[in-house]
Amino acid sequence: MPGDPLQSVFGGDVPFDATAFEIESRAELDTHLAKGSLAGLIVLGVRLDLDPPELAGVDVSGTLFVGCHLAAPEVEIDLIRRGAHLIPPFAARPYPTHPAHLYTPEDLSFGFAEHGFAGMYDTLVYQHFLDHGSAAPDLREAIAQRLHDAGIDNALGKALAAWVGTHGARGAVGIMGGHAEPRGSAAYRMAATLAWRLAGAGRLIVTGGGPGVMEAANLGAYLSSRTADELSAAIDLLAPAPDFMDHDPYTAAALAVRAAYPAPAAESPLSHGGLALPTWLYGHEPANLFAGQIGKYFSNAVREDSILRLSRGGIVFAPGWAGTVQEVFQAATKTFYRTDGPSGAFVFLGVDHWSALPVEALLRPLLARSPHGDQSDLIVVTDDLDEAVRALSVDGV
Numbered sequence: 001m002p003g004d005p006l007q008s009v010f011g012g013d014v015p016f017d018a019t020a021f022e023i024e025s026r027a028e029l030d031t032h033l034a035k036g037s038l039a040g041l042i043v044l045g046v047r048l049d050l051d052p053p054e055l056a057g058v059d060v061s062g063t064l065f066v067g068c069h070l071a072a073p074e075v076e077i078d079l080i081r082r083g084a085h086l087i088p089p090f091a092a093r094p095y096p097t098h099p100a101h102l103y104t105p106e107d108l109s110f111g112f113a114e115h116g117f118a119g120m121y122d123t124l125v126y127q128h129f130l131d132h133g134s135a136a137p138d139l140r141e142a143i144a145q146r147l148h149d150a151g152i153d154n155a156l157g158k159a160l161a162a163w164v165g166t167h168g169a170r171g172a173v174g175i176m177g178g179h180a181e182p183r184g185s186a187a188y189r190m191a192a193t194l195a196w197r198l199a200g201a202g203r204l205i206v207t208g209g210g211p212g213v214m215e216a217a218n219l220g221a222y223l224s225s226r227t228a229d230e231l232s233a234a235i236d237l238l239a240p241a242p243d244f245m246d247h248d249p250y251t252a253a254a255l256a257v258r259a260a261y262p263a264p265a266a267e268s269p270l271s272h273g274g275l276a277l278p279t280w281l282y283g284h285e286p287a288n289l290f291a292g293q294i295g296k297y298f299s300n301a302v303r304e305d306s307i308l309r310l311s312r313g314g315i316v317f318a319p320g321w322a323g324t325v326q327e328v329f330q331a332a333t334k335t336f337y338r339t340d341g342p343s344g345a346f347v348f349l350g351v352d353h354w355s356a357l358p359v360e361a362l363l364r365p366l367l368a369r370s371p372h373g374d375q376s377d378l379i380v381v382t383d384d385l386d387e388a389v390r391a392l393s394v395d396g397v
Helices: 005-010 026-035 073-081 121-131 139-167 186-200 213-222 228-238 247-260 300-310 322-337 351-356 359-368 385-391
Strands: 042-044 064-066 085-087 172-176 204-207 315-317 346-349 379-382
Touching: 073 085, 139 300, 172 186, 172 213, 172 300, 172 322, 186 204, 186 213, 186 228, 186 346, 186 385, 204 213, 204 300, 213 228, 228 247, 300 322, 315 322, 322 346, 322 359, 346 359, 346 385, 351 359, 351 379, 359 379, 379 385
Parallel strands: 042 064, 064 085, 172 204, 172 315, 315 346, 346 379
Antiparallel strands: none
């Protein structure tokens, strides 16, 4: 089994079909039980305590049960004696210890209608994260969080393999920028329009899943099958709730836009909204509810690396400060060493902003000295969306 399904999807190899080894539902389990063997398979989060299946005569050598509820301790002991491995679910946690799928906007906003921002799923997990030491949890909580993030890694690889299988390996474009950019601003509209054009051309939009520029990019991707006028109208609906720290009206406005402009039911979620990879480290920020699928992590370091690792079709850096500048140089290091293979363009959107910071002056001589040859020509600083699109090598837009 290859170690990195994400790299195999966007690194040029044939994607690894993790689903061939994984059982994620009772129906799948019953199919394998009828054959009399679960040997070498992974059973993820299936309830085995409800209408318990008969496992006594089934080959479970090398089977890994992760986060499964079993009927009794005697069943667990029997499985282990016969060669299975068990990672039990952790009790009293509001999140799954090994999610089999990425989150959806509906998952993260669940509970908002009844209880507002303070009572929705995303906020409750963040509160649990704070209550249990956030960056320095006890060992049990640390293990549970790492199991959760490993599950997100796995689900992300499968989701991307499915997207490539449907749309082809045209690559992903990352869009980074300031989380505090208010809805309706010129920078917000520019990021949304650029993402709308890129997603309309078949590119996968990848963001950090937060508000501001990140939300604008996922919004543009969410509305990529609609007209430019509809995109502008949707932003106008969001603009009366510009500040993400005003949690309830901010979230309510996003849900209202989703209701006014529903995604086509038959389409892949990634085709309408792209991908968002947020973190509960910044859980005070409302969930970005326009991404098609969401890989939310406890570990910010893993999340940031995943965003940049996937964005091999190029990265757009809209105006932003410390976090965005950190991502610039983290991405440049990957490009310098070609850690994840050849890189797309680095498009810096906003000439005045990026002229005030010496980013270009530092990057050009750095990338010129790459052991893989001069890569300084990847840098583009512009206010022109047409130039940005050309730099990202998208045909037909």
